[in-house]
Amino acid sequence: MNWLDLVVFFVYLAGITLFGASFYKHNKSSEAYTTGRHNFPAWAVTMSIFATFVSSISYLALPGNAYQTNWNAFVFSLSLPIAALIAVKYFVPLYRKINSPSAYTFLEARFGVWARVYVSACYLMTQVMRVGTILYLLAITINTITGWSIAVIILITGITVLIYSMLGGIQAVIWTDAIQGIVLIGGALICTVYLLFAIPGGMTTVVEVGSEAGKFSLGSFGFELDKATFWVVLIYGVFINLQNYGIDQNYVQRYIASSSDKEAGSSALWGGLLYIPVSLLFMFLGTLLYVYYQSDAGVLPPELQSMDQADKVFPFFIVNQLPSGITGLLIASIFAAGMSTVSTSFNSGATVIYTDYYQRFFNKNGNHKPIVVLYIASAAIGVLGVIVGLAMINVESVLDVWWKLASVFSGGMLGLFLLGAFTQTAVKTGAIVGVLAGIGVIIWLSVVPFLMGTSDDPVLHSYLTIVIATAVIFLLGFVVSMFLGKKDESNLKID
Structure with missing residues (x-):
């Protein structure tokens, strides 16, 4: 990376941190911190839900998967309309009727406090692991690109996101998600356009070479249950996305934060559907990389020529083929994908700790300073996530x-x-x-x-x-x- 790439990257990092932290003055109550007083435009919530779907792992893993095999992973995205329509018709109205910042108030009302504690505890443990895993895998990727220390990358990313998500609350998370969603889409589009012009013969070559190698296949349409066939991936996607839409605090909190029932349903629908063309773009990008290197428009070093190293091809391309400045933008895009997911986990985890534990069990009379509790809870999720990420170094x-x-x-x-x-x-x-x-x-x-x-x-x-x-x-x-x-x-x- 040259000086221009570094400037682009650090300007983005500093800018998003300062922007997110600027919402600090708007957080004077627990309602403002967890729901933003229900004062978000539909498009911002839509982009936030979309950015929650996309992590830095999918930003890199989907092109790597398409490069190595085919478009079988895209079938997961095809399940989204089913889950999104069910969510809009059933889940969103249910949670809007309950009107609690926590997704798990409903389960206590139906089955008792054990259900609320069980599911919220499962959620918190999953979020800590999710944060640590994303920080670790993001650090591995950035280390491959820049050579920076994995531990330093984990600490910088974790602390940066923690600062603005802790200070700015849900308002910082949703508005920075919206910006980061735009940045990550822009980065993928730039790479796609660059590759189309760089490949001799353009789209004609892509179709010919890709089709011959089976790169556009959606997988086997057989009914084997021990393989990732089209049908296995589709049904898996339906259930995972029903879980996301139905019981994941990250999504439910956005239903409640929306200004009306109609806008909540619209954001849930379009936030999910937007992921379909973007994930298709990621898959197409992986195919373009395959054709680019197969057609000798670019040359891979010997250690990356094995298909087992497919996940490292996109980072190599970013560093070695893109013009100065664009490389910095692409690294910012990868960070954007990871930061949007991590910031969501910080805020939603803090909301669960405050609503489902502190408010429910320890301070029922409301004699407390909720913002202080939410700051501490957010910091706890962040610190534990960073510790998990650091613990994963050299222990793959x-x-x-x-x-x-x-x-x-x-x-x-x-x-x-x-x-x-x-x-x-x-x-x-x-x-x-x-x-x-x-x-x-x-x-x-x-x-x-x-x-x-x-x-x-x-x-x-x-x-x-x-x-x-x-x-x-x-x-x-x-x-x-x-x-x-x-x-x-x-x-x-x-x-």
């Missing part, structure tokens, strides 16, 4: 363990939510039985094979774990509740 196998544990922590959340939202007969005992059975299924399908070393030869693809666990929780919880014969009389469910 830890990543697999973390993701397996994350599936255990989050796996019972969607099934429990659907049980409470869509059934009238579900009762506490049925919900507990369903959740315990679902967690058992997750451990059996994901953790046990990993511990026994049989993960490379699965009976079912790991994508199906959440599908089966959710079905078990919902069906078993419903059946047990039917036998108990108690009908829920509250209106906190979907008719």
